[in-house]
Amino acid sequence: GAVVSQHPSWVICKSGTSVKIECRSLDFQATTMFWYRQFPKQSLMLMATSNEGSKATYEQGVEKDKFLINHASLTLSTLTVTSAHPEDSSFYICSAQDRPKGETQYFGPGTRLLVL
Amino acid sequence: GEDVEQSLFLSVREGDSSVINCTYTDSSSTYLYWYKQEPGAGLQLLTYIFSNMDMKQDQRLTVLLNKKDKHLSLRIADTQTGDSAIYFCADSGFGNEKLTFGTGTRLTIIP
Numbered sequence: 001g002a003v004v005s006q007h008p009s010w011v012i013c014k015s016g017t018s019v020k021i022e023c024r025s026l027d028f029q030a031t032t033m034f035w036y037r038q039f040p041k042q043s044l045m046l047m048a049t050s051n052e053g054s055k056a057t058y059e060q061g062v063e064k065d066k067f068l069i070n071h072a073s074l075t076l077s078t079l080t081v082t083s084a085h086p087e088d089s090s091f092y093i094c095s096a097q098d099r100p101k102g103e104t105q106y107f108g109p110g111t112r113l114l115v116l
Numbered sequence: 117g118e119d120v121e122q123s124l125f126l127s128v129r130e131g132d133s134s135v136i137n138c139t140y141t142d143s144s145s146t147y148l149y150w151y152k153q154e155p156g157a158g159l160q161l162l163t164y165i166f167s168n169m170d171m172k173q174d175q176r177l178t179v180l181l182n183k184k185d186k187h188l189s190l191r192i193a194d195t196q197t198g199d200s201a202i203y204f205c206a207d208s209g210f211g212n213e214k215l216t217f218g219t220g221t222r223l224t225i226i227p
Binding site for chain 1: 147156159160164204208211212213214215217218220
């Protein structure tokens with residue numbers, strides 16, 4: 001149980017285009033979902049926390065208008081990278097909690113974004 | 117802010133025990149975690165420990181927590197080639213609102 005999927009698993013896009021990444025909890029309802037970014041050979045950096053039906057909370061230094069997060073249902077959160085640039089190329093990973101402030105975050109398999 | 121530190125690399129012979137260490141700064145952390153990441157993949161939760169515990173054992177995995185020194189370790193018994201991965205420790209902070217990850221330790225198994 002507690003499976004989280006992401007789609008797509010990898011995407012290549014041209015600079016200036018927007019890319020949407022989906023994060024789904026497959027067998028549980030996720031009250032809270034998290035979006036992380038991981039550069040090669042580095043740790044995960046939390047970008048934002050999203051709660052179903054409310055606005056996402058962004059970490060310091062993360063541009064809200066560039067990384068749009070929508071948590072429209074208890075099983076789906078989306079991250080849209082708007083007007084992508086090569087420096088946005090990274091590995092994006094989502095995670096989900098099955099209850100508020102629950103002790104476990106379940107992670108998705110990640111989405112690799114390459115912006116040309 | 118919170119800080120979580122790990123050594124970057126560890127090499128262990130197949131069959132030996134691996135011990136991966138982690139230090140953290142947030143004394144109010146409720147839970148501490150160990151995650152495994154294989155190349156190109158997401159994170160797999162291995163185990164976690166509640167802050168009022170000293171030790172937790174789960175099959176080949178043993179977690180030790182020294183809250184006084186803010187030191188966490190993960191011992192993998194009988195290390196196998198499939199254990200090759202990057203291991204991240206993370207702390208939940210107070211209230212489990214978000215995780216702070218360590219730098220990750222790349223475990224290499226020597227045949």
